[in-house]
Amino acid sequence: MTPSRSDLPRPRRRRRAANRRAPAVTIHDVAARAGVSVATVSRVLNRKEIVREETTNQVLAAAKSLRYIPNVAARALSIRRSQTVGIVLPDVHGEFFSEVIRGIDVAARKDRYHILVSGSHSDVVEMGEVLEAMHGRVDGLVVMAPDVAIDSLREQLPRDLPMVLLNSSDERHPAITIDNYGGARAMMRHLAGLGHKRIAFITGPASNADSRDRLRGYRQSMRGATRLEIAGDFTEHAGHEAVKQILAADPRPTAIFAANDSMAVGALSALHEAGIDVPRQMSVVGFDDIPIARYVNPPLTTIRVEIAELGRRAFAVLVETLAHPKSRVRRETIETTLIVRKSSGRQGETS
Amino acid sequence: MTPSRSDLPRPRRRRRAANRRAPAVTIHDVAARAGVSVATVSRVLNRKEIVREETTNQVLAAAKSLRYIPNVAARALSIRRSQTVGIVLPDVHGEFFSEVIRGIDVAARKDRYHILVSGSHSDVVEMGEVLEAMHGRVDGLVVMAPDVAIDSLREQLPRDLPMVLLNSSDERHPAITIDNYGGARAMMRHLAGLGHKRIAFITGPASNADSRDRLRGYRQSMRGATRLEIAGDFTEHAGHEAVKQILAADPRPTAIFAANDSMAVGALSALHEAGIDVPRQMSVVGFDDIPIARYVNPPLTTIRVEIAELGRRAFAVLVETLAHPKSRVRRETIETTLIVRKSSGRQGETS
DNA sequence: GCGCAAAATGTAAACGGTTACATGTAACGG
């Protein structure tokens, strides 16, 4: 029964042998320097309970002189929350991507939250890994995923990790969606009002819910008319390529509706190369109103989506869910606005 | 001396009273279910030491049935590394921003690292907060900051947290920089070769090192000639506005060199509105070769910078520093390439 | 100076993992 180690509690040994990096200064160092206990240091730093002013000053001075920076991971572990939300995005192209993040980031900062971003995930496996890598570091998630993935994602998720979806359709989670269908219908009315009948549509990826709803709006408006749908993937390149097929069509359409602005920009460029005047010979319209849209030539008629607002609302709903876990599942819709610029014109003002 | 608590080690009480969220499943739950100790579970999950196959299977089954997900924050605390690097960016505009992140992200994923991003930081105080929020969560940092901030940033940093700078000039840290000066000189030679003498320059923010070096290249090439410098801030809007001043200048310049592509795009748009033909009446060139550059009208002559490569190299250097902390401070330069498209033309081909 | 409540501070368990070291067990040679 002789214990091989000392019976007396040994003083906390600062480092184990195999550590690599230089020791960072911890709350214990500050406590030692200030001549108080770690509890007191913690109290001072978190301004939670009453500490004598003199003690407070000593602690603060010690912390400052040692350049103490609390280890947020340790704190998160202890209090079981991190004041951080995770953002998981698929491989989203360019500006949309950064606008969403910006929206969340700005909102988060106001509430003293931090964000942890992971983007460019092409498949479900990768997304799963990312989610795993976030467990313990985030209090909740904002997820944008091709909706085929949502279900399998759920399974890899720690239970009870609140999550808000962007532009996906799942019954069990709060979600913020764009009024894609309504926006597409509005754009189609605009084109119809200009006299266009033969309207081509460049689609986004089929796995994307936004993409599908925009397509649905196009189809609904084209009931009875002959549709021309070219498959795209939301990149400028796809828009550029699609134009070749559209120009070859007989009868040739008089307007092109791209499922997002990036593709519309690509289309404009291809039309210019082909010597086709926009909007006199061909109208081109997009969707999203990304920042560049007003600066292309001619400026792009599009459907404005407040992308940053999308992020902001997602964050708001997430925080709400964090505060009241039992509240019912909320789903919000972001309305859209038709922005008429120079890339769309009356049909028949051809040469 | 009578201890008020029991002398016997009590079994670990699972939760303290005040917890809010539902309990997540931990390694202890898995151990209990598999009928082994936590050490064994840990060994199985990390494939580190030899565990009997039968035991392994039991553990794996238990983990699966409980949907166990390890808490990465706890692990990070324990092993003192997180397999995560932090990315800190100022308020960078649009595509540049996302390209850098993508570059780092792709490289990081290959090495099984994760990234933690924080963007849109306007001032030093905010950046300090962000850095603090990363302490304990990251093994190293990639930082892009207005260089006035670097010094004060250093002070807020935990000692010994490796950091790689993007496009900043600081002696004490590894840095990846773009050959801005060389690129600007190359572009100026291109314009001179087309016969341009009166060349206007739209600058970026003065606090930005890239911006300053590009300006320096312009000035060096313009020795002796009359310069026209308009202050900008890297946004399309700034480029758009700058054109007003440039058109009012007498004698009017024959070419505009914008310090980045976004401003060049804004300038193109303004020139189009003003009815000035590019490149016949005015050449316009940019810097960066962002994705949109080839799709504007006319396609933009610019200096290609492999932005994603910038991120990739930054990550590589960071990992290198992590592995060999004492190795000398490395600084690398990303070379640039002149990309000639349609927005620049021979001077004198005016109406 | 004493008793007592209130205020300030300290002690140590817990958060969820990893791992050094201790312990138990099976195989094997003698």
Place this chain on the structure above:
DNA sequence: CCGTTACATGTAACCGTTTACATTTTGCGC
């Protein structure tokens, strides 16, 4: 049948915080 060894597994300290509870100090009335 025992000692040795190698292998498998368990125990508990530790990572850096927070915080319930215990303990000490202070202030105050008498």
